Amino acid sequence: MTQVPARDAEHYALGTVGVSKNFGGVQALHRLSISIPKGQITCVIGPNGSGKSTLINILSGVLPMDSGMVIVDGVGLRTVHPYETPDLGITRTFQDVRLFNQISVMDNIMVVLTERKLWPSLFQRSKSEHRQRAEQVLRDVGMWDKRDAMAEDLSYGQRKLLEMARAMALDVNIYLFDEPFAGLFPQMLVRVKDILKQLRAREKSILFISHNMEIVRELSDHLIVMDSGELLVEGDVDEVLAKQEVIEAYLGA
Amino acid sequence: MATNTPETTEEGRRPGLIPRLANGNVELWANLIVLVWVIAFVLWQGVGFAITIGTVFAIWAILAVSLNLVIGFTGLLSVAHIGFFGIGAYSVAILTSKTDYSLLRTEGIPTYELPFFAALPVGIALAGLTALVVGVVFNRFRDDVFVLVSFGFAIISFNLFLNARAITRGAFGIHDVARPVIGTRVLDGELEFLVMALVCLALVSALAWFIVTSSFGRVLTAIREDEQAASVFGYQVTHYKLAIWVISAMMAAVAGGLFSSWTSFIDPNSFILLESILLVSIVILGGLATIWGSLLGAMTFVLLEEGMRFIPFLPDVYVGQARQVVLGVMLVLLMLFRPQGLLGRYRL
Numbered sequence: 001m002t003q004v005p006a007r008d009a010e011h012y013a014l015g016t017v018g019v020s021k022n023f024g025g026v027q028a029l030h031r032l033s034i035s036i037p038k039g040q041i042t043c044v045i046g047p048n049g050s051g052k053s054t055l056i057n058i059l060s061g062v063l064p065m066d067s068g069m070v071i072v073d074g075v076g077l078r079t080v081h082p083y084e085t086p087d088l089g090i091t092r093t094f095q096d097v098r099l100f101n102q103i104s105v106m107d108n109i110m111v112v113l114t115e116r117k118l119w120p121s122l123f124q125r126s127k128s129e130h131r132q133r134a135e136q137v138l139r140d141v142g143m144w145d146k147r148d149a150m151a152e153d154l155s156y157g158q159r160k161l162l163e164m165a166r167a168m169a170l171d172v173n174i175y176l177f178d179e180p181f182a183g184l185f186p187q188m189l190v191r192v193k194d195i196l197k198q199l200r201a202r203e204k205s206i207l208f209i210s211h212n213m214e215i216v217r218e219l220s221d222h223l224i225v226m227d228s229g230e231l232l233v234e235g236d237v238d239e240v241l242a243k244q245e246v247i248e249a250y251l252g253a
Numbered sequence: 254m255a256t257n258t259p260e261t262t263e264e265g266r267r268p269g270l271i272p273r274l275a276n277g278n279v280e281l282w283a284n285l286i287v288l289v290w291v292i293a294f295v296l297w298q299g300v301g302f303a304i305t306i307g308t309v310f311a312i313w314a315i316l317a318v319s320l321n322l323v324i325g326f327t328g329l330l331s332v333a334h335i336g337f338f339g340i341g342a343y344s345v346a347i348l349t350s351k352t353d354y355s356l357l358r359t360e361g362i363p364t365y366e367l368p369f370f371a372a373l374p375v376g377i378a379l380a381g382l383t384a385l386v387v388g389v390v391f392n393r394f395r396d397d398v399f400v401l402v403s404f405g406f407a408i409i410s411f412n413l414f415l416n417a418r419a420i421t422r423g424a425f426g427i428h429d430v431a432r433p434v435i436g437t438r439v440l441d442g443e444l445e446f447l448v449m450a451l452v453c454l455a456l457v458s459a460l461a462w463f464i465v466t467s468s469f470g471r472v473l474t475a476i477r478e479d480e481q482a483a484s485v486f487g488y489q490v491t492h493y494k495l496a497i498w499v500i501s502a503m504m505a506a507v508a509g510g511l512f513s514s515w516t517s518f519i520d521p522n523s524f525i526l527l528e529s530i531l532l533v534s535i536v537i538l539g540g541l542a543t544i545w546g547s548l549l550g551a552m553t554f555v556l557l558e559e560g561m562r563f564i565p566f567l568p569d570v571y572v573g574q575a576r577q578v579v580l581g582v583m584l585v586l587l588m589l590f591r592p593q594g595l596l597g598r599y600r601l
Contacts, residue, residue: 060485061485062481062485082481082484082485083484083485083487083488083489083490084487085485085487086486086487087487091485091486092485094482098479098481098482099478099479099482100474100475100478100479100482100483101478101479102474102477102478102598102599102600103471103474103475103478107471107474107475110471111471111472111474111475111483111486112486112487114468114471114472115468116487116488118469118489118492118493118496121467121468121469121472122463122464122467122468122469123467124467124468124469125466125467125468126468126471166486170486
């Protein structure tokens with residue numbers, strides 16, 4: 001297995017060391033150790049059921065890990081609670097677009113900007129700084145004119161964009177995108193690509209899952225190839241894609 | 254599908270203002286109809302009857318507003334609220350009643366003879382405490398399982414009221430629940446009590462409004478829509494759910510205290526599960542996730558209930574059943590054609 005300097009906090013924003021996860025008898029992740037370089041776009045590829053989404057779920061605390069550690073900025077964590085992740089500098093989107101459906105587009109963004117503590121939040125009205133930030137985020141993805149629509153009334157592509165906008169409203173260092181390109185119209189693909197590139201330009205670290213090899217080649221700096229919950233190979237995108245084992249296992253050519 | 258912006262529905266043609274506003278605008282119609290209904294009722298039955306109806310309305314409305322915080326804004330379909338209503342009612346009854354039951358040759362209960370305004374906070378605190386304890390457990394559930402566990406709570410609380418005879422006198426009930434006293438003035442007039450009930454309703458509604466328009470309120474709706482997503486964005490959702498649950502239970506206890514003081518006699522029959530289901534119907538009828546809707550729903554319900562007394566061919570004994578039938582039919586129709594309720598902002 002490839003040896004990864006996961007504790008190298010200077011170069012890596014996020015990583016795992018020996019993370020395992022079982023669902024009943026099914027092994028979703030088996031002693032997975034990966035690292036996500038700072039300020040780069042990392043892509044995870046692998047066949048269906050290889051544990052890509054499980055990896056994001058564990059990194060964002062949505063699923064507890066059975067064993068192993070998540071490394072955030074050089075600090076090892078045995079448990080990650082979902083509500084801690086913004087403080088750790090992590091946010092995410094979901095594979096099956098999960099918005100706050102029956103509230104407005106604007107409120108979908110506002111909710112991630114406002115006070116997190118229970119008691120102060122009771123006395124907080126929406127502040128102009130929050131509204132300005134929400135406006136900026138919605139304008140960035142071209143959805144400002146949809147601000148009063150219910151999130152559930154949007155088209156699939158718009159929902160996907162809104163979910164990314166919601167994540168980007170949080171100014172964190174690490175963005176985890178679960179299949180941001182799946183099911184998108186070509187025009188929308190360009191938009192989402194731009195979003196990822198913009199984030200990289202702002203020195204954010206990005207992890208995304210994709211099955212589209214063209215996009216993977218175009219966007220990613222770092223590539224992680226998974227198979228059956230294990231790391232097949234990881235490294236610089238060109239090097240990895242040149243490897244025989246990757247071609248055989250995944251590209252099938 | 255109704256729309257909130259009727260002026261955009263038809264291009265080119267411009268009908269008159271009222272038809273334009275009312276065209277397909279269920280919210281406006283609902284408000285208008287209930288308003289006209291109220292005025293008609295007062296004119297027809299006189300002010301005395303209106304005062305009675307107003308008090309019943311205030312009590313149901315406090316309950317509906319409190320329950321809407323939990324069902325409409327947080328998405329927890331609870332049928333437990335009749336239990337908190339009962340805790341409020343029994344606390345006030347037990348703490349204020351001074352009847353010597355030995356004359357009735359039944360078991361006595363301890364008497365405390367506290368004034369209403371001392372007993373009510375105790376009831377509110379007790380309901381809050383109970384909600385806190387059960388809420389810690391209930392927090393593990395949502396959706397249909399939550400309905401079931403809240404159902405369990407309603408049944409347990411009813412049985413407690415019925416069987417804890419040493420303090421509730423069980424099925425015999427408690428007599429002579431005290432009326433509120435402000436200064437030296439006893440609020441035993443119907444009008445005075447109505448005013449006080451409406452003041453309580455105003456306070457509860459204002460608090461509810463304060464909550465739902467805050468950042469806290471927005472988080473509640475996010476939790477309702479996707480609890481896990483809300484938690485990923487930094488919210489400890491269990492704390493939020495617990496907080497609104499406790500606040501809502503305390504509001505229900507206010508309604509309970511008013512109810513027992515107003516009727517001056519309570520027994521466990523007022524706290525059966527059916528009442529809780531009627532309450533859920535009121536909340537859905539008026540509209541989920543809207544405070545004004547809960548007031549409207551409570552008013553509609555009270556008018557319906559009282560109005561049926563005056564249907565000439567309906568014997569008095571069937572009035573209670575008939576209102577349940579009507580409410581049941583309305584609930585089915587609502588779920589079919591307008592699942593968010595009359596003024597709702599959210600569909601179950």
